[in-house]
Amino acid sequence: xxxxxxxxxxxxxxxxxxxxxxxxxxxxxxxxxxxxxxxxxxxxxxxxxxxxxxxxxxxxxxxxxxxxxxxxxxxxxxxxxxxxxxxxxxxxxxxxxxxxxxxxxxxxxxxxxxxxxxxxxxxxxxxxxxxxxxxxxxxxxxxxxxxxxxxxxxxxxxxxxxxxxxxxxxxxxxxxxxxxxxxxxxxxxxxxxxxxxxxxxxxxxxxxxxxxxxxxxxxxxxxxxxxxxxxxxxxxxxxxxxxxxxxxxxxxxxxxxxxxxxxxxxxxxxxxxxxxxxxxxxxxxxxxxxxxxxxxxxxxxxxxxxxxxxxxxxxxxxxxxxxxxxxxxxxxxxxxxxxxxxxxxxxxxxxxxxxxxxxxxxxxxxxxxx
Ligand SMILES: Nc1ncnc2c1ncn2[C@@H]1O[C@H](COP(=O)(O)OP(=O)(O)OP(=O)(O)O)[C@@H](O)[C@H]1O
Numbered sequence: 010x011x012x013x014x015x016x017x018x019x020x021x022x023x024x025x026x027x028x029x030x031x032x033x034x035x036x037x038x039x040x041x042x043x044x045x046x047x048x049x050x051x052x053x054x055x056x057x058x059x060x061x062x063x064x065x066x067x068x069x070x071x072x073x074x075x076x077x078x079x080x081x082x083x084x085x086x087x088x089x090x091x092x093x094x095x096x097x098x099x100x101x102x103x104x105x106x107x108x109x110x111x112x113x114x115x116x117x118x119x120x121x122x123x124x125x126x127x128x129x130x131x132x133x134x135x136x137x138x139x140x141x142x143x144x145x146x147x148x149x150x151x152x153x154x155x156x157x158x159x160x161x162x163x164x165x166x167x168x169x170x171x172x173x174x175x176x177x178x179x180x181x182x183x184x185x186x187x188x189x190x191x192x193x194x195x196x197x198x199x200x201x202x203x204x205x206x207x208x209x210x211x212x213x214x215x216x217x218x219x220x221x222x223x224x225x226x227x228x229x230x231x232x233x234x235x236x237x238x239x240x241x242x243x244x245x246x247x248x249x250x251x252x253x254x255x256x257x258x259x260x261x262x263x264x265x266x267x268x269x270x271x272x273x274x275x276x277x278x279x280x281x282x283x284x285x286x287x288x289x290x291x292x293x294x295x296x297x298x299x300x301x302x303x304x305x306x307x308x309x310x311x312x313x314x315x316x317x318x319x320x321x322x323x324x325x326x327x328x329x330x331x332x333x334x335x336x337x338x339x340x341x342x343x344x345x346x347x348x349x350x351x352x353x354x355x356x357x358x359x360x361x362x363x364x365x366x367x368x369x370x371x372x373x374x375x376x377x378x379x
Contacts, residue, residue, distance in 0.1 A: 059087055
């Protein structure tokens with residue numbers, strides 16, 4: 010069971026915590042993405058799991074074995090952790106063919122010839138690179154090289170594969186293709202994948218669970234749709250989703266049990282919380298409305314003006330001037346909008362969120378608007 014457990018793992022560089030008391034349990038066969046803005050500690054976390062970076066404190070357990078413990082003085086070297094790495098600059102050996110690149114590691118481990126042949130054939134079939142086996146890396150496209158690099162990493166059969174932005178050198182179309190290859194590969198190999206990315210779409214589409222970090226601290230560790238629908242705070246709500254959620258400063262005008270009247274822009278709006286919540290009269294909060302929850306419709310009751318419209322075929326992102334605020338809506342299909350068009354909007358009765366308007370920005374309620 011290649012479960013990875015991080016207990017209170019901290020890494021300090023120059024008096025700042027790149028990773029700050031991180032606790033994670035990555036389950037067997039999970040596909041975890043480590044996500045967050047530049048400098049939040051994703052790569053450092055991955056490198057500490059790999060054994061390439063020594064934590065300042067904490068404990069790391071892989072497959073039941075303690076591979077690092079500051080207290081017990083344990084630090085197992087990378088080659089003894091039975092993990093495979095795939096980094097952004099995955100340099101293949103240029104003077105070796107595809108086949109030689111894949112089999113080199115196995116020959117070094119003194120595998121039998123027949124076993125090497127079996128393993129390399131299986132991997133090349135799985136990654137659809139059999140026809141290139143005698144070519145040199147320079148004779149392959151970026152995506153083909155990437156697949157060879159994956160095959161080479163998987164050859165020795167690591168049950169844990171650590172990847173740091175492995176698709177970032179590829180163009181958008183290839184990246185999309187490789188994402189589905191990686192998902193299939195994850196299923197076929199029964200391995201545990203840990204994948205670093207700063208791209209929220211990549212994290213959403215690949216992961217079984219997303220670990221979202223900010224300034225070295227874990228913000229949320231949940232399934233992608235849970236992070237999307239139930240963000241733990243305003244930061245996670247804002248980081249996940251494209252276009253981003255609308256985060257609107259509001260003030261509580263009055264409150265009756267689970268219903269609050271919010272002052273928003275130049276108007277008031279009702280919010281019905283699905284559960285009990287803590288909000289006090291006069292309190293400043295942030296109201297989070299996903300762009301798909303703003304409907305432009307003649308049946309709407311709130312007047313708005315089109316500030317800009319960005320059609321992309323399948324959908325149009327429409328920026329609206331509403332009650333003196335600029336809000337983003339998404340309209341599916343091929344409706345046309347023009348700048349300064351007068352429209353009406355209403356909020357869909359789906360989940361909207363209220364967050365504290367402070368540094369932590371904790372979600373205090375989810376509910377409906379009218
Ligand atoms: N060897 C080092 N020496 C000093 N500071 C470092 C070192 N490695 C990382 N850091 C700092 O630690 C923090 C976390 O870096 P890390 O590379 O883990 O971030 P990241 O989330 O992977 O960022 P990116 O998406 O930009 O790669 C950053 O502030 C970085 O400057």
